[in-house]
Amino acid sequence: MNSKKKIFTILPYKENYSLDTAAAASLWVAEFFKKSKYKSNNIIIGSTDDRKYLTKNYLNITPKNIMKKFLSTTNLYCDKILDYAKKKHPDLIEIHNRPNVLNYLSKKIKTKFIIYFHNNPQTMNGSKSISERLNILRNVEKIIFVSNWTKNKFFEGIDEKLTTKSRVIYPSVNKIKKFKEKDKKILFVGKLNSAKGYDLFRDSIIKILDKFPEWNAYSIGNESRNKPILNHKRHKELGYLSHKKVLAFINKCSIVTVPSKWEEPFGRVALEASSRGCATIVSNRGGLPETTDHSIKINSLTSDELYKTIKDLIINPKKMKRIQVKSFKNVKHLINNNTILIDEIRDEAIADFKINLSSNNFRILNIYNKSQ
Secondary structure: OHHHOOEEEEOOOOOOOEOOOOOHHHHHHHHHHHHOOOHHHEEEEEOOOOOOEOOOOEEEOOOOHHHHOOOOHHHHHHHHHHHHHHHHOOOEEEEEOOHHHHHHHHOOOOOEEEEEEOOOHHHOOOOOOHHHHHHHHHHOOEEEEOOHHHHHHHOOOOOHHHHHHEEEOOOOEOOOOOOOOOEEEEEEEOOOOOOOOHHHHHHHHHHHHHHOOOOEEEEEOOOOOOOOOOOOOOEEEEEOOOHHHHHHHHOOEEEEEEOOOOOOOOOHHHHHHHHOOOEEEEEOOOOHHHOOOOOEEEOOOOHHHHHHHHHHHHHOHHHHHHHHHHHHHOOOOEHHHHHHHHHHHHHHHOOOOOOOOOOOOOOOOOOOOOOO
């Protein structure tokens, strides 16, 4: 009967829930939505200008422009959600990556809440301090993190026993049925800036292309400011592509690099590349090591180290093929499996408990934990 319960899934304000420009939280919601037993009773709520929505059951909310000049857009967004909630009476509200939205709504409406963290909680309004994070623990049924790294950031300075109210569920992929033979292509995907390691890619890939003329390199992404310039006749910058087109291009590449300098909360590109049988090179930062057991990790974040790692794969094709096949066969995070976990958490959050009490035959069992 739980699958008939109404669930609201709330995206961050201005998160693009669209086929062409979907962001990380949107991809998460859409992929798990399609397989969920709650699909027919799950309303996804967001605010985006792009009307090519990823799935059905999406409600687009746009606060009036005239009001945005005077009031917080987050509060206006939340008030619109509250108006809709008062009509539909959701049994559960799931909030993605916006602790300040949870704090606002939990004071205004009586229902169950789950919050998802896609980024470092200590950098987000509403969860920066220990007291704010403890308040979140009090107001939710469960906290879901995209990696152990994000979970550890949330619980820094907090009693470890309170982690029982949390769960790590990773961004996931569908398993590809057939391994595709690769072209001699090396790929970078992401923001084309130094924080993502694009400068390291630039400096290393120029040397690689000069040394190995049969290989080509590509970069997918954009950056409006301080973009490292990569000029080489066998490198092509493809710009921003839809998620579907990115996956199709990854499928052709032999090597994919994710040399990020900043601590990635997870690293979706690394997961997708390895699942499609690419030899995937990652920095040992944030949640990147959790994406796959078969990536090549570089601990020294220098262009020279990246160059040596790529070169080693090229001059050892058997080694590269072995890594590719292992990555393809041993995908760590699958949508089908993790959808079941998400639905189990929803079951627990909105479970109906009914107890028949008989005054003639009533017993109490007191269970406690001495360590608390």
